[in-house]
Amino acid sequence: MNPVLSRRRLLMSGSLFAGAAAVQGLTGGSLSLVNSAMAEITAPLSPIRMSSNENPWGPSRLAISAMEAAFDKSNLYGGIANQIFALQASIEGVPPDCITLSAGSGEILQAAAVLAAWEPGSIVAPYPTFGQLIRTAESLGTEIINVPVNKDMHIDLNAMYEAIRPDTRMVYLCNPNNPIPSIIEKKALEDFVRTVSRDRLVFVDEAYYEYVDNPDFSSMMPLVAEGLNNVIIARTASKIHGFAGLRVGFGFANPELIGRLNQVMTGSVNILAQYGAYASYQDREFQDFSRDMNKKGLAIIEGMCDELGMNYIKSNANFTFIETGIEIQEFQRTMREHNILVGRPFEPFTRWARVSIAKPDEMAYFVQTYQKLYS
Numbered sequence: 167m168n169p170v171l172s173r174r175r176l177l178m179s180g181s182l183f184a185g186a187a188a189v190q191g192l193t194g195g196s197l198s199l200v201n202s203a204m205a206e207i208t209a210p211l212s213p214i215r216m217s218s219n220e221n222p223w224g225p226s227r228l229a230i231s232a233m234e235a236a237f238d239k240s241n242l243y244g245g246i247a248n249q250i251f252a253l254q255a256s257i258e259g260v261p262p263d264c265i266t267l268s269a270g271s272g273e274i275l276q277a278a279a280v281l282a283a284w285e286p287g288s289i290v291a292p293y294p295t296f297g298q299l300i301r302t303a304e305s306l307g308t309e310i311i312n313v314p315v316n317k318d319m320h321i322d323l324n325a326m327y328e329a330i331r332p333d334t335r336m337v338y339l340c341n342p343n344n345p346i347p348s349i350i351e352k353k354a355l356e357d358f359v360r361t362v363s364r365d366r367l368v369f370v371d372e373a374y375y376e377y378v379d380n381p382d383f384s385s386m387m388p389l390v391a392e393g394l395n396n397v398i399i400a401r402t403a404s405k406i407h408g409f410a411g412l413r414v415g416f417g418f419a420n421p422e423l424i425g426r427l428n429q430v431m432t433g434s435v436n437i438l439a440q441y442g443a444y445a446s447y448q449d450r451e452f453q454d455f456s457r458d459m460n461k462k463g464l465a466i467i468e469g470m471c472d473e474l475g476m477n478y479i480k481s482n483a484n485f486t487f488i489e490t491g492i493e494i495q496e497f498q499r500t501m502r503e504h505n506i507l508v509g510r511p512f513e514p515f516t517r518w519a520r521v522s523i524a525k526p527d528e529m530a531y532f533v534q535t536y537q538k539l540y541s
């Protein structure tokens with residue numbers, strides 16, 4: 167596909183706005199939307215989703231074509247899991263038998279929670295963080311030891327280490343974290359994972375890993391490649407690949423642990439999503455495009471925060487966390503009145519908002535709305 171044409175087509179398609187002025191401004195390269203002399207951006211025709219950390223551009227055209235072509239295989243069981251494993255193995259540098267396919271990475275999170283709950287015990291997790299594994303484990307009777315983030319709102323590895331008890335079955339880490347899009351420094355994390363995984367499971371949730379552009383970050387995938395026991399890494403096609411509704415995720419671990427995860431997994435990935443994922447993971451252009459657009463969208467909202475002197479956590483993902491100073495339920499309601507959906511409450515930071523990065527013109531509308539209401 168011609169990169170220029172495909173980018174233009176993607177950019178010009180699917181805008182929620184009645185007028186295309188903002189989109190044209192952006193394709194012309196203008197990012198200084200906040201103070202630009204551009205005409206007021208008209209209200210969107212339907213709500214802008216800045217609430218669930220989805221990719222507003224996906225899935226890629228190649229993934230959609232692959233799924234369309236796979237429709238007439240819908241009567242068949244199975245799919246192309248082995249091809250997908252071979253592709254992932256070549257991308258990640260791990261053996262194919264260190265990989266499992268799941269209905270979204272949420273399924274891996276829940277399967278791991280089941281493994282951890284096999285015997286009575288506890289899980290150590292940062293607070294706040296993504297709740298799916300924690301909620302599942304808690305419902306199965308596992309005690310959750312919440313370790314608050316530090317004063318910079320970063321995951322506090324030392325405190326997590328201190329919190330581990332003899333009965334701790336698993337430590338959950340989310341890197342980058344969610345709702346706070348910070349990362350854990352790579353050397354400290356590697357030391358932590360090596361040490362802690364000697365005696366218990368360590369789960370590293372890397373749902374947002376493709377968005378990270380930070381020299382202090384490293385995936386823990388090399389530890390799986392090395393054959394370390396007790397380490398599970400989760401990845402998802404829901405974010406940069408734009409597959410949230412298609413439900414494709416991956417677990418990476420040594421083959422014995424993959425076998426245990428497979429035993430407790432209940433979903434299976436439908437054949438269309440498998441063909442789509444196989445195409446999407448080969449579509450570097452779409453991933454680069456999504457990353458690039460995400461950076462542009464982030465620059466717009468972070469630019470607003472800088473201009474207004476607001477606190478925010480520098481993002482390593484496709485969402486940001488900003489201190490509005492307004493109770494989140496009220497902020498959500500007000501934004502909804504302007505056709506913008508923002509993230510749910512995340513205790514204890516109830517006067518902060520998690521804002522997912524939408525298309526740049528939509529981010530510009532968010533900024534315009536926020537400034538009108540609050541500055």
Ligand SMILES: Cc1ncc(COP(=O)(O)O)c(C=O)c1O
Pocket residue numbers: 218219269270271272273296340343344371373374401402403404410414415
């Ligand atoms: C950190 C993290 N992990 C996992 C998931 C689960 O996503 P999915 O089940 O769509 O892969 C999410 C979803 O937002 C997330 O934020």
